[in-house]
Amino acid sequence: MAGGQVAALAGLAGAVSQTGPSYFLGLSQLFGKQATASSLQVRGFYCWVRHPLYLFAILFLWLTPGM
Secondary structure, eight states, X not given: OHHHHHHHHHHHHHHHHHHOHHHHHTHHHHTTXXXXXXXXXXXXXXXXXXXXXXXXXXXXXXXXXXX
């Protein structure tokens, strides 16, 4: 389970880096920068799943041995 959690965290970090850390944290919107890509993302994790951030977070929580 711990290995699965590490893989989920790695996937989550990859999805955040693909989205853009400042955009993910809301800093780019705060400082007035608009999203540069107005088209649909079809590369990386977004090629396989619609919400990779949700997927990896759910996998991380699902693999927690004790709730």
